[in-house]
Amino acid sequence: MIDWLWTMTDKSQPVDHGKGETRRDFLYVATATFGTLGAAFAAWPLIDVMNPSAEVRALSSTEVDLAPIAEGQRITIKWRGRPVFIDRRTPERIRAAESVDLDALIDPQPDSARTQRPEWLVVVGVCTHLGCIPLGQKATDPWGEYGGWFCPCHGSHYDTSGRIRKGPAPKNLEVPPYEFLDDSTVLIG
Amino acid sequence: MSERTWNNRLIKWVDDRLPVFTILKNELIDYPTPKNLSYWWNFGSLAGVMLVIMTVTGIFLAMHYTPHVDLAFVSVERIMRDVNYGWLLRYIHLNGGSAFFLVVYIHLFRGLYYGSYKSPREVLWWLGLIILILMMATAFMGYVLPWGQMSFWAATVITSLFTAIPFVGETITTWLWGGFTVGNPTLNRFYSLHYLLPFVIFAVVFLHMLALHTSKSNNPLGIDVKGPQDTLPFHPYYTVKDLLGLGVLLAILMGFVFFAPNFFGEPENYIPADPFLTPAHIVPEWYFLPFYAILRAVPDIWFIPAKLAGLMAMAASLLILFALPWLDTSKVRSARFRPIYKQVFWILVVDCIVLGWAGANPPEGIYLIVGRIATAYYFFHFLILMPLLGFMERPHPLPESISEPVVKGAGAVAGGAAAEPMEKAR
Ligand code: HEM
Numbered sequence: 235m236i237d238w239l240w241t242m243t244d245k246s247q248p249v250d251h252g253k254g255e256t257r258r259d260f261l262y263v264a265t266a267t268f269g270t271l272g273a274a275f276a277a278w279p280l281i282d283v284m285n286p287s288a289e290v291r292a293l294s295s296t297e298v299d300l301a302p303i304a305e306g307q308r309i310t311i312k313w314r315g316r317p318v319f320i321d322r323r324t325p326e327r328i329r330a331a332e333s334v335d336l337d338a339l340i341d342p343q344p345d346s347a348r349t350q351r352p353e354w355l356v357v358v359g360v361c362t363h364l365g366c367i368p369l370g371q372k373a374t375d376p377w378g379e380y381g382g383w384f385c386p387c388h389g390s391h392y393d394t395s396g397r398i399r400k401g402p403a404p405k406n407l408e409v410p411p412y413e414f415l416d417d418s419t420v421l422i423g
Numbered sequence: 424m425s426e427r428t429w430n431n432r433l434i435k436w437v438d439d440r441l442p443v444f445t446i447l448k449n450e451l452i453d454y455p456t457p458k459n460l461s462y463w464w465n466f467g468s469l470a471g472v473m474l475v476i477m478t479v480t481g482i483f484l485a486m487h488y489t490p491h492v493d494l495a496f497v498s499v500e501r502i503m504r505d506v507n508y509g510w511l512l513r514y515i516h517l518n519g520g521s522a523f524f525l526v527v528y529i530h531l532f533r534g535l536y537y538g539s540y541k542s543p544r545e546v547l548w549w550l551g552l553i554i555l556i557l558m559m560a561t562a563f564m565g566y567v568l569p570w571g572q573m574s575f576w577a578a579t580v581i582t583s584l585f586t587a588i589p590f591v592g593e594t595i596t597t598w599l600w601g602g603f604t605v606g607n608p609t610l611n612r613f614y615s616l617h618y619l620l621p622f623v624i625f626a627v628v629f630l631h632m633l634a635l636h637t638s639k640s641n642n643p644l645g646i647d648v649k650g651p652q653d654t655l656p657f658h659p660y661y662t663v664k665d666l667l668g669l670g671v672l673l674a675i676l677m678g679f680v681f682f683a684p685n686f687f688g689e690p691e692n693y694i695p696a697d698p699f700l701t702p703a704h705i706v707p708e709w710y711f712l713p714f715y716a717i718l719r720a721v722p723d724i725w726f727i728p729a730k731l732a733g734l735m736a737m738a739a740s741l742l743i744l745f746a747l748p749w750l751d752t753s754k755v756r757s758a759r760f761r762p763i764y765k766q767v768f769w770i771l772v773v774d775c776i777v778l779g780w781a782g783a784n785p786p787e788g789i790y791l792i793v794g795r796i797a798t799a800y801y802f803f804h805f806l807i808l809m810p811l812l813g814f815m816e817r818p819h820p821l822p823e824s825i826s827e828p829v830v831k832g833a834g835a836v837a838g839g840a841a842a843e844p845m846e847k848a849r
C-alpha cells in the first residue's frame with residue numbers, strides 16, 4: 235500500500251515485493267496508527283477545555299416563588315444565563331392552547347406534553363431560530379398572531395403554549411426541566 | 424542575477440550565512456514584473472499594509488482592553504476617553520477593518536475580471552480565499568469584543584447558526600460558547616482567537632506570496648510574459664506605484680478616522696450588551712451584508728429546514744469560489760478579450776451590491792424577494808454561466824505579447840491573428 239511512496243522517494247531501487255518489504259509496511263502502518271491515536275487522545279483535553287466548566291454547569295438550577303404572580307401575568311427569570319418565561323395562563327389561553335389541531339402545527343406537540351399543570355407554562359425565552367428574545371412578556375409588547383410571543387428578529391410567532399406557529403423558527407420554545415416543590419414553588423433545572 | 428556579490432563586507436558575511444539580502448533583492452528589487460500592470464494591481468500590497476496597521480493598532484489596544492463581560496464595555500470607553508491617543512488607535516482599528524475588507528474585495532474582483540485564478544495560479548487563488556475566510560472570522564470576533572448590544576446579539580445570532588447542524592448542532596454550539604449562552608467564556612475565547620488569527624493570516628500571506636513569486640503576476644492582457652522585454656524590475660517602478668496608491672488609501676482612511684469615525688458603525692453598539700433585551704433590528708457590519716442576505720434568503724428546501732439550508736447556501740457562496748478555476752471553461756484569462764464575460768462580470772458586481780442592500784434590510788416583502796433573486800443569480804453566475812460561456816463566447820484575438828500593443832499601439836491586427844491558435848493550443 236505504500237509502494238507509491240517508496241518508488242517516489244527512491245527511484246533508483248527497483249520496487250521489491252519480497253518478504254522484508256511486507257514487514258516494513260506493517261511497521262509503517264502500525265507506527266502511523268499509534269501516532270494518530272496518540273494525537274487524537276492528546277487533542278481531547280484541548281477540545282473539552284472549551285466545554286462549559288464546572289462552575290458554569292453548577293449554576294444550573296433556580297428556585298422560583300410563584301405566589302406573587304397573578305392570573306394572566308408573565309414573569310421572566312434567569313436560568314443558566316438565559317431568560318425563562320413563566321406564564322400563569324388564563325382559562326382562555328389554556329383553551330386556545332388545548333384546542334389546536336395538531337396537524338396545523340410546525341412542531342406538533344399537545345399542550346399537555348408541554349405543561350405539568352395547565353395553569354403554569356414554563357418555557358425558555360429564547361427563539362429557536364437564532365436565539366433572540368421573543369417579545370410578549372410586557373402588556374405593551376406585540377404578542378404575535380397567536381397570542382403568545384413574537385420574535386422581532388426574523389418574525390417568528392409563538393402561541394399560548396409557546397409553540398411555533400408561523401415564521402422561520404423550526405421548533406417550539408424549549409420546556410426546561412422543572413418540578414413543583416409545593417403549590418407555590420417551582421425548581422427549574 | 425543569481426551569482427551576485429555584495430560590496431559591503433558585513434552584508435556579504437551575513438548573506439553567505441543567511442541569504443536574506445539576496446532574497447530581498449531577488450523578490451523585491453530585481454523581481455521581474457509585467458510592465459503593463461494597472462492600478463488594479465495595487466490592492467494586494469494595500470491589503471498587506473492594512474494587515475500591518477490592524478495588527479499594530481490591535482496590539483496597543485490590547486494593552487488597555489479587558490476581556491470580561493463586566494469590564495469590556497467600560498474598558499473600551501476608557502480607551503476612548505482616558506488613554507492617550509486611545510481614540511485614535513481605536514478609530515483606526517475600527518475603520519481600518521472596513522478599509523481592509525474594501526481593499527480585499529477589490530483585490531478579489533480584480534482577480535475575477537482578469538482571470539487571475541486560472542492555471543497556473545489556482546493555489547495562489549485558494550490561499551487568497553483562505554485569507555478572506557480567516558479575516559471574516561477575525562473581524563467577527565473582534566466586533567464582539569466591545570461588548571455592546573450589537574456585539575452580543577451578532578455573536579448570538581451567528582453562533583446560533585450552528586444549532587442548525589443535524590444531531591450535533593446543540594453540542595457544538597454549547598462547546599463554542601463554553602456555556603449555555605454567549606457569555607464570559609465566549610468573550611474570553613473570542614479575544615484569544617482575535618489576537619491569534621491575524622498571525623495565522625500573516626503565515627498564509629507568506630504562502631500567498633510564495634505562490635505568487637512562483638507563478639508570477641498576471642496582467643491586464645491576461646497573456647503570459649514572453650521574455651525580459653515584457654517586464655520591468657519591481658523597484659523602482661512598482662514600489663513607487665504602490666506607494667502612491669498607499670498615500671491615497673491612507674488619506675481616505677484617515678479622512679474617515681478624523682471626520683466620520685462612526686460612519687460604518689452602529690449606534691446600538693454604544694449601548695452595553697443586555698442578554699435579556701434583543702435590539703429591534705440586528706445587522707452585521709457592511710462587509711458581511713451580502714452573505715447575511717444569502718443566509719436569510721433561502722426557504723425550506725424539501726426536507727432541509729430553512730435554517731440549515733441558509734447556512735449551507737452561505738457556506739457554498741464562499742466555497743464555490745474554490746472551484747472557480749474549473750467552473751470557468753474559457754481558455755482566455757482577461758475579460759478584455761471576452762465580450763460577454765466582460766458584461767456578465769459587471770452584472771455580478773451589481774448583484775453583490777444588491778445582495779448587500781437586501782442584507783441591510785429586514786427579510787420581508789420586497790427585500791426578501793430581491794434577496795432571493797439576487798442569491799439565485801449569484802449561484803447561476805458561477806454554476807451555469809461560467810461553464811457555458813467558455814463554449815458559447817467567441818473571444819477577441821489576443822495580442823502576441825505584452826510589449827506588442829505597447830510598442831506598436833493597440834492595433835495588433837496581424838499579431839492577434841497569429842496569437843489565437845497558440846493560445847487555443849494551451
Ligand atoms: C486581521 C486583522 C484584524 C481585523 C480585521 C480586526 C477587526 C476588529 C474589529 C472589527 C473590531 C471591533 C471594533 C469595534 O467595534 O470597536 C476589533 C476590536 C479589537 N481588536 Fe481587532 N482586528 C484585527 C487585528 C487585531 C490584532 C492583531 C489585535 C491584537 C491583539 C487586535 C485587538 C483588538 C482589540 C483589543 C479590540 C477591542 C477594542 C475595540 O473595540 O476597539 N485586533 N478588531
Ligand code: FES
Nearest residue numbers: 361363364385388
Ligand atoms: S431569532 Fe427569532 S425569528 Fe430569527
